Amino acid sequence: MDSEKASNSCSAAGDYYTGGLVGEISGGTISNCYSTSEVEGLTGGSDNIGGLVGWNDGGAVSNCYAVGSVQGDLYIGGLVGLHSTGSYADCFWDSDVNPDVNGIGNIPDPPDVIGESTTNMKKESTFTDASWDFVEIWNIGENQTYPYLRVYPAGDLNHDGRVDFFDFAIAASHWLEGAGQ
Numbered sequence: 001m002d003s004e005k006a007s008n009s010c011s012a013a014g015d016y017y018t019g020g021l022v023g024e025i026s027g028g029t030i031s032n033c034y035s036t037s038e039v040e041g042l043t044g045g046s047d048n049i050g051g052l053v054g055w056n057d058g059g060a061v062s063n064c065y066a067v068g069s070v071q072g073d074l075y076i077g078g079l080v081g082l083h084s085t086g087s088y089a090d091c092f093w094d095s096d097v098n099p100d101v102n103g104i105g106n107i108p109d110p111p112d113v114i115g116e117s118t119t120n121m122k123k124e125s126t127f128t129d130a131s132w133d134f135v136e137i138w139n140i141g142e143n144q145t146y147p148y149l150r151v152y153p154a155g156d157l158n159h160d161g162r163v164d165f166f167d168f169a170i171a172a173s174h175w176l177e178g179a180g181q
Contacts, residue, residue, distance in 0.1 A: 016046070016047050016048055016054070017047075017048045017054035017055040017081070018039055018041060018046070018049050018050075018072075018081070019035070019039060019049075019050045019051070019052055019053040019054040019055075019080070019081065020035030020036070020037035020039045020051050020052050020066055020068050021033060021034075021035040021037070021052050021053065021066075022052065022054070023053075023055070024054055024055045024056075024057060025053055025055070025056050025058070025059030025061070026058050026059065027058045027059060028059050029059065029060045029061075029062070030052075030053070030059060030060070030061045030062075030064060031060075031061070031062045031063050031064065032062075032063050032064070032137050032138075033052070033063075033064045034064060034065045034066065034067070034147070034148075034149075035052045035065075035066045035067070036066075036067050036068050036146070037051070037066075037068040038069050039051060039068060039069070039070045039071070039072075040069075040071045040072070041071060041072030041073060041076075046073050046074075047075055047081070047082070048074070048081035048082040048105065049070050049071065049075070049076045049077075049081045049105070050066070050070065050076075050077045050079055050080040050081035050082075050104075050105065051066025051077065051078050051079050051080075051093055051098070052064055052065070052066040052091075052093075053079070053080045053081070054080075054081045054082070055080075055081060055082045055083075055084065056080050056082070056083050056084065056085070057084040057085060057086065058084070058086050059086045060086060060087045060088075060089075061079075061080070061086065061087070061091055062087075062088070062089035062090060062091065063089070063090050063132055063137075064079070064091050064092075065091060065092040065093060065146070066092075066094070067093070067097055067121060067146055068097065069097050069098060070098055076101050076105045077093075077101055077102055077103055077104045077105035077106075078093030078095065078101050078102070078103050078115060079091055079092075079093040079103045079113050080103070080104045080113070081104075081105045082104075082106055083104045083105075083106055083107055083110070088104075088111070088112040088113050089112050090112060090127075090130040091103070091112060091113045091114070092114050092115075092116050092126070092127070092130075093116075094115075094116065094117075094118055094121050095115030095117060096117050096118040096119075097118065102115075119143075121146055122140070122141075122142070122143050122144060122145060123140075123142065123143065124140045124142055124147075127140075127147055132147070134147075136150065136153055136154055137149065137150060138150065155167055157171060158170060
C-alpha cells in the first residue's frame with residue numbers, strides 16, 4: 001500500500017492485525033498520515049493491535065502519528081501492534097492516551113517512534129523538531145489541536161489547488177489596499 005496524506009477518525013475492531021488506518025502493510029510506504037481512531041481487539045485472543053498499523057511486515061512508515069486508544073490481548077502498540085520488518089522515521093503516538101503500551105507492541109522503545117504527552121502532541125515544535133513540513137503538508141491549532149493535513153497549499157489564496165499568478169494578484173491587491181492609509 002502506498003499512502004500519502006491520509007487520515008482516519010473512526011473506530012476499528014478485529015481479531016488480528018487491526019490498525020486505526022491500516023491492518024497490515026507488506027512493503028510500500030505510509031507517510032504523512034494520522035489516525036485518531038479507537039482501536040479495539042475483539043474479546044478472546046486479539047493480537048497485533050496498533051493505533052495506526054496492526055502489523056508492519058516490510059513497510060516504511062514516516063511522519064505519521066496515532067492518538068486513539070488501543071486495546072487488545074497481545075502485541076498492542078500506540079502506533080504499530082506487531083513489527084516484523086520495515087522502517088520508521090519521525091513517528092509519534094500519544095502516551096497519555098495509551099500509558100500502558102509501547103509505540104510498537106513487540107519492541108520496547110523503538111527509535112523514531114516517539115511517545116509524547118497530549119500537551120506536546122498539540123505543539124508544532126514537537127513535529128518541526130522532527131523535520132515535519134508545516135508549510136505545505138501539515139497545519140496545527142497551537143495548543144488546541146493535533147496536527148492535521150492542509151487542504152490547500154500555502155499561498156493558494158483563491159483555493160483553486162495551485163499557487164500561481166492569480167494568487168499573487170490577490171496578495172498584491174490586499175497589500176495595495178493598506179498602502180493608501
